[in-house]
Amino acid sequence: MAGEPVNLDDALASIDQVYDPRVVATVNDYAAKIAKVRGDHVWHSHADTDEFFLALDGTFDIALRDGPGGAERTVRLQHGDVFVVPRGVEHCPSSDGGAILMFEPADTNSTGDYEGDLPDHVTSSSGRALDES
Helix, strand or coil, rough: CCCCCCHHHHHCCCCCCCCCCCEEEEEEEEEEEEEEHHHHCCCCCCCCCEEEEEEEEEEEEEEEEECCCEEEEEEECCCCCCCEEECCCEEEEEEEEEEEEEEEEEECCCCCCCCCCCCCCCCCCEEEEECCC
């Protein structure tokens, strides 16, 4: 039996934390995850999967590195923009405030291969249920 529709505006209104992804839907082995964003995330990569981003609100910057010690560039997403970070590409999201939707394999960890101490505002997670606090 099918579940109920999820309104993304209502779902985002229920979230207080930033960079703490919440699963709003699953499709086969993939999850649609939403998160509020503000401040800098951490530099990381995902060796085995691309990462899809859709800006739902505000602006969302993704700094990208062209290989270890390589050149950096930043992609800016505004409301309605989508961007895919290819697997293995080191990236660091940041935002002045907004919200995003990510579509990726359900077990993808939000901090990828990052191994250092995390800033207090960043949660390392493959996504939690909307009603989980």
